[in-house]
Amino acid sequence: MSQSLALARFLPYRCNSLARKISVSLSRIYAEKYGLSIPQWRVLVTLAEYGELQASQVTELTSLDKVQVSRAVAGLRERGLLRRRSSERDSRAALLCLSDTGQALFHRIEPEVLAWEQALLAPLEPAEQEVLFALIDRLELRLQDMGLVGDATAGAGRSP
Amino acid sequence: MSQSLALARFLPYRCNSLARKISVSLSRIYAEKYGLSIPQWRVLVTLAEYGELQASQVTELTSLDKVQVSRAVAGLRERGLLRRRSSERDSRAALLCLSDTGQALFHRIEPEVLAWEQALLAPLEPAEQEVLFALIDRLELRLQDMGLVGDATAGAGRSP
């Protein structure tokens, strides 16, 4: 029956609150120590994983807005962490990859971040960690189904 | 041992992404249909639940910044959704409660929001829902332990 609404038991609130706290805590590493913004950090990780990517691919993989990617790339370029050349195939497209400095920075941060994540997840058994990620997956799928059309990622708008 | 870092399996990213999608989807109800911002919505819920509260108590209960509460209250007051009187005991303190209009608005929105949440959680068995909230609780506790001191909620700063 229609239970009543209390923030403590309201998923949007709890989820937001958790995400916020996680971000604040984690950003101590890459923001305060290394001066990276969240979008910059995500771009860094993604390029470290994939090598060379087009900006549009980065926006898909990071779930960032293309504006955010553009600005993050600009910032990383100013610091010499990222190189950019334009594709011969399509001179609009920019091909992005980490510079040696960028790779080095990533390899310095990565273990710290992984250690932090381990510490956060430490109280959960491995099986519980699986459950957590599985629940997140299912909720995201469910949101997709519920008609959150704007997945904001790729470019392909559906409506005519 | 040291697994490598991939966003798809990185809790801060996944959690942020999920929270964002949830917020976007939910705000269709209270933002687009009723013109409420997120802080306004949270203040509304909290006052609906507790009756009359001081602004400082609202900040604690909602995990909002006191600035956000102040602005949300101003907005709600302009729309006549919320009344405010100053305490006799402490003339600085403001006592807040919903007006009849505010209550009515809340009662109109509440079932829609609850229905939305039901729809979101529908694919999860009740037991799984319990697990989800329990995991969130434990992670928040863990963050507290890990030295995220600034819980940003109450006023009571610890350090001298």
Added chain:
DNA sequence: GGCAAATGGTTGCATTGGAAACCATCTGCC
């Protein structure tokens, strides 16, 4: 009682973030 420090709340200011407008290029169609 009176002054220093603390507390409740608001306002100003700088930063951030996203939407929409914008340029450049590419694709498709005639």
Added chain:
DNA sequence: GGCAGATGGTTTCCAATGCAACCATTTGCC
């Protein structure tokens, strides 16, 4: 070939956010 529309990225503008400075009042200490 050339023009209309789509696509990749950047810039511009405006709203939201957060910090710090700010009044007003209260508390505590002498």
